[in-house]
Amino acid sequence: MDKKTIKDIDVVGKKVLVRVDFNVPRDKATGEITNDNRIVQALPTIKYLIDNGAKAVVLFSHLGKVKTEEDKAKNNLAVVAPALSKLLGKEVEFVDATRGPVLEEAIAKADNGHVILVQNTRYEAGESKNDPELGKYWASLGDVFVEDAFGSVHRAHASTAGIPAHLPSAAGFLVEKEIAYIGKAVNDPVRPLVAILGGAKVSDKIGVIENLLKVADKVIVGGGMCYTFAKAMGHSIGNSLCEDDKVEMAKKFIEEGKGKLILPIDSICSDKFGTDGDIKECGEDVPDGYLGLDIGPKSIELFKKELEGAKTVIWNGPMGVFELEPFAKGTIAVCEALANLPECNTIIGGGDSAAAVMQLGYADKVSHISTGGGASLEYMEGKVLPGIAAIDDK
Template sequence: MVKKVVTDLDLKDKKVLVRADFNVPMKDGEITNDNRIQAALPTIQYVIEQGGKVILFSHLGKVKTEDDKADKTLRPIAERLSELLGKEVTFVPETRGKELEDTIASLKNGEVLLVENTRFEDIDGKKESKNDAELGKYWASLGDVFVNDAFGTAHRAHASNVGIASNLESAAGFLMDKEIKFIGGAVDEPQRPFVAILGGAKVSDKIGVIENLLDKADKVLIGGGMTYTFYAAKGIEIGTSLVEEDKIELAKTLLEKGGDKLILPIDTKTTHEFSNDGVIEVHEGVIPSDQMGLDIGPKTIELFTKELQGAKTVVWNGPMGVFEMTNFANGTIGVCEAIANLTEATTIIGGGDSAAAAMELGFADQFTHISTGGGASLEYLEGKELPGVSSISNK
């Protein structure tokens, strides 16, 4: 079903509850990367322009004890958001109660309020994370309509997304709508040829994604640490490379199912230890017994670049090697460049480490869409129904 978008709602004079994803990295009380806050701005600004009152909800990390509260407060988020919006953001250091209710009641059109970390409700019985019905109903009572713009939590049924949506008319924010259109559209109605590139360390993390994309894509290119479990399934010696012994039989099944559609690396960049400083070699096929593969090799970069030529839809999830080490970043850089050069294709990064890699390597502007959700993106690529999406009102 097609979901309502924030533009479908009448927002003037309304108290608009917005679930944003402000789960940003912090160090010593300082935000180290504000990309997720920046990504929420279009929806917040739209509500302001339409004369609504913005009441923001978000979690930040996991909160298990009272001691966790000190470094998990959203106060720094409110301060940064205020700078980005160029207007005051009222912060309420509570998740319920009279102070919160009175402050919301006093809001004027176009004003913005941020509620304290929703996970503070998890200290006593995981009420947020377990979608406590009473909590969802209470939060919903604070507003007139609900906008869910937090794709990063869409794969979880929490009180602050599904719980509120169960009690109010709801719509997707602009960010959520983009995720639904790009990732959902790529998997369900791709322009062809459709090429998927999957990396990362473990086959076990990507089983559902590989299986689903083997059904949907025209080609599936495999890189990263999971390569070596597939190599082992083919009887290729992998030295001391990462391998999931208990997934070798599964890898054999996937190789059979994929046939010519499933494409593995043809050479590997290796070293003797998990370090950026060791002697580097490149091997085709067999990896020596005292070496480990940490990146795809130059011939594989050429092969993958060739396989991408002419693609109309590309989805990439997972780096090709240990890109954090400069000597083993070439595979990820090569794939980034190859995708970035596809000017007539819809190119999508499915969150997580590959999104971080593209941003870090300076390729962010050259992709059609970079997902903000790691786990949510993976589950969407698997073809799973996401509770945070399905709970949004249908048009």
């Protein structure tokens, strides 16, 4: 990695500003955190700064989307402070402000690795616009900046790209790990490299498919997006999800990916989106009045065969509607196949595929689960990520 990491900078006696990703899922009714994985992933960087003499560790994060006063109330970052305190085994001071004397005073009086969590960065309208004044102001509160929010590095926001424009900066352990795994998998993989892409829309993954068809040895496609490809091949798809404006693009990928692009050969279909419909196996054609909701048993066997011998696998996107038990078999089968690949570097690219791996109990059977869905996708596309570009070079 040609960017400075946390071990390349002196933090003794410094006020260290850290961009973390505490955009945690919460229960809609109670507001309680339902999965603390993103907080857990930030602990190594926070603990290192405390243990290595930082004067203050000041944490910046967003939580949800904030466009209205109702959003503000719903996405108050105060919910994270007690959970972080418990995991860290140390008091975390929550400051209910994003600028002004209360925040400035809290940071000024902090000492001996005191941890401060700043209110939701998106309370500031200039955050997502990368307002230069806001980035400069936040930078004025500290001495050094550490980028450890991989889930946000694909966004040029004030807290990801604005602050490091004014301070010495480095990558935290999480960002360093993400770059090491995903960067190596795309740029210098141990081959054969197999990419598995799922999810609903082709449009979300056009750049990824394009790039991976160049760099991967095989690209397996499942999920709702496969029906756009099925239509491009002349199959009937019933009421299945399809992006008609992307059919020509799918034809182009099929032509370019001959011998490399692997598509499903059957589906689990239903006449309803739910568990109470007429559920049946369909071949390559989906009957009228039905929609495909998972890959079928023949596709599962095909995908398993194509994965044999793989030494690097990147997976982004489930094979079907895995949240509903009748349509989870394809995603479970991919989890099992990856768990049983000998000496293979298996990388789960965040988002729904990460949620599936964790929900289905395979988290400890894969090499790496990315904390950033959008960021990992853009990294796989070969894009420059603003939050990483902003980190100082070695």
